[in-house]
Amino acid sequence: MDLALLLEWIIKSLVLILILLTSFAYLTFYERKALARIQVRIGPNRAGPGGWLQPVADAVKLIFKEELTPAKAYKVIFVIAPMLTLLPALIILAVVPFGSSITLFGRQVSLGITDINVGVLYIMAVASISVYGIVLAGWSSNNKYAMLGGIRSSAQMISYELALGLSIIGPILLAESMSIGEIIDAQRGIWFLFLQPVGAIIFWTATLAEVNRSPFDMPEAEQELTAGYHVEYSGMKFALFFIAEYMKMIAVSVILAALFLGGYRGPFVDQVPLLGPLYLFVKVFVLLFIMIWVRATLPRIRYDRLMAFGWKLLFPLALTNVFLTAVGIILADTYGPAFLWSIPLMSILAFLVVNYLARDRIATASAQAVSFRR
Amino acid sequence: MSEQTLVAEDIIKTRFGEAVEADGRKGYEGYLVKREKLVEVATALRDEFGYDYLSSVTAVDYLPEDKIEVVYHLFKSTGGPSLVIKVDAPRENTSVPSLVPVYPGAELQEREAWDLMGVKFEGHPDLRRILMWEGFAGHPLRKDWREAYFEEEGKPFKSRWPDGHVYRIEDKNPFAKNVDYPAGFDPESWVPEGEAALYAGMGAVDVGSNLRTDHVVVNLGPQHPSTHGVFRMVVTLDGETILKLKPVMGYLHRNHEKIGERNTFLQNMPFTDRLDYLSSMSNNFGYALAVEKLMGIKPPERAEYLRVIMAELTRISNHIFAIGMFLNDLGAYFTPALYAIQERELILDIFEAVSGSRMMCNYFRFGGVARDLPEGVLEKIRSLVVDRLPRKVDELDLYLTNNEIIRARGEGVGVLTPEQAIAYSAAGPVLRASGVPYDIRRADPYSIYDRFEFDVAVRYHGDVYDRYLIRMDEMRQSLRILQQAVRDLPEGPIQEGKPQYQVRVPAGESYGRVEGPKGELGYYIVSNGKANPWRYHVRAPSFINLTALETMAVGDKIADAVAILGSIDIVLGETDR
């Protein structure tokens, strides 16, 4: 084995972690500024010019904050749980390329940790693990709110994960590969967003739940469970949860960009490989803004409703989408590539039909609830 | 007394015979009911006479006569004036039959009367202290109860300037000097106990055998982000479903009424601001009405219009804030709240212009208002109520009302039927959202509300969503009133007679009530002709609306409890007084 290769991997890992940490810090700043603008406020503007040192101030504050461990907490698990939450957020991006390869010090260096041939499977697997940290944190805190938050978190996981898994099948079908790099390459001509609009919407909705973002932030529901699973955490242990949440936001945005928005692809990226990360950054920036926007706009959904939403709406819709994609591919193979466009047409039609049916159902359900209760 | 009440009196006398007796004291109204017959009379009044709405329960300590009188104000939910019934009880071992079986809405109020006045209500299901803590010694509203820092019976305290020099009471009477702790008590290490009685009512909390799951008792509050202050709900949960819920309050208690009885009549005016600190103008209004009724004066025309304008602006500012915070309780991250606050600030600008203060307005006076409108403010109000606010209310409506999540969270949640709403003495938007078109501005008009054209907003499902909608409706109706009031505002004096620092209030009792933004805000005042009120009681809508909280919340999820509380719209300054 090549020592230089090993060194390259270590350096790349460190660089990835550093990038993630920095972008996490400035994502919090970005979120607070964007939220403030949406809410007719100014936002943080005291620490440093224009508030740009706010993340540093936050970090310093958290470092010097007292850490409390509740009496009768399960101490070991209590410490391990936040670490366990952070790990998946850090390693999930290992399989996503941030650009094509560049030449550095006479070496051909690919911009990305690795590109395994089951990248999508890896992402799904790692994404599911992160719920363990949350459940364990809730359980080990010896706190009722935390316990409820942990249970909610697991309930949430089983609500959205099916749809999440199915929505990824669309890009795999189109790219004929599970490697993220090949999926990105397959979008050389056209982004999968346009071929898979419904899949992208389902993926996006499910990932909002995956990263516990509003309107699916039930495990931490401030108004109900004060802070949910991390209510007993303070100082840097709390920071671990915080870092994990925001890194997951970045990660799912990168993954969505890779699966549906062509990843690092853009004009002239083959000629100038360094443009790749820039394009990716812009895409992720926009996706993150949508996340912040949703948080600023929508109230929280109730968690039993989320389960109904996931199982009765997202799951059949995602299944239909997979089937229609397969049909579209067959059509395209038989009658010519133009028939690929039947996929978005059919799936949007299916989306509208399901939407209409669901609207009807929700209306009758709440009407029944009213008449029942009266 | 008018012809009509005379007839009613005859009917009541013939119906109950010996059990009731008209209150003949000068300045008093209503009937004295024999203690043993109270439940019987109340049941008959409810079922035969239609007095189905128990507005206020309170007690008065008549120390010189050595008796305690419990006073009930009954109304018909179809409208009309009050029927007051009173029960006398001795000061020692005071006990009166409980009216909770007849009017469930008496539950919290009777607990308050027990807590503060020491009236034992026989047959009350859960007679515990409510505003003071368990273990508190004495009943503070009794006239012979004295606080640790007692100076004099009534303000102005002469002892504060014995030789023309003012000095502070803290110098004379330093903190903790006259506070007695029991032996071995260390306030620093004290952990509150004595809640066994509360938790006993919450069901089993012990860990069960192998396969049984537990019912968990959880405290939501007092230090909780969405109980709107230091309010506390103790809930028994099965998973996340609420099995039992008990409201616990008093963390912000400062015995408003005792302080009010030490104050002079006028000193109470700014003090009412502190009740529901979001709508101080309405608080002033109710108190001014009650005292004016006793004094027998009426404000001049212009003052009446100014009062209505301020009261309705208060209602809008309160409702728009309530809607914003309700959305916050549903988990919308502050955006609706901040947009609502933006409009509220404009209304507060007007309050600042007329009264000098944005929140603690202290604007009303007996027989008028404190100041006339400064130059240009009327135009500001006009442009606000004609142009900006209707637009902004529509905007909120457009963005919020048909949101899927709000509907899913609100429809069918926290349902209160009309019968329950009346029985639980719910008031204001809570009552009207349940389909009872009871608005004091129409049902028992005060001030000049009979001149304005507006509709009583009603919604019929009684759920969280309707309580949200009704606030939208009421804002629109308030805007209608405001537009008419601004148009018709006459010129003229703003104060009946000369403004006085010390008003002369003849002996007697009066109950002044207004339709505050949160519901029926009533002031029960007993004067004995001196400078200070003998009894000053506030019928606080935020407090009494909580009686129905358990009924609304049981069976719903923990997330709904927060939404339900938000839809009742309480302010702890008023709840705890």
Next chain:
Amino acid sequence: MLIEYLPIAILLVISTGLAALIVWIGNTFGPRRPTLRKSLPYESGMNPIGPGTRRMPVRFYLVAVLFILFDIEVVFFLPWAIVFRQLGLFGLIEMFVFIFILLVGYVYAWKKGALEWE
């Protein structure tokens, strides 16, 4: 082949180190003055009654079991998706049969009320 996974292992090790480092920083620089009240579990400022961790009824138990079943079936889609173009119409029909069987179970569970809460 397997060497592609080595970078992930390296990243995992470094990440673990980072997580441990963060915990260590907090332990080292943060003050530590525990008192009885500070170490009480937070329950909105009241003394908690009973232990915080206990048997909670999990209403969605049945859904969780269903989830495991369906999630495994979703995994079957992945290999099919890769070779789908080679299989052609045959693959489509095959998958249609598979989805149909899946749907039968799904509809059965729905109609049985397994997806409901109460």
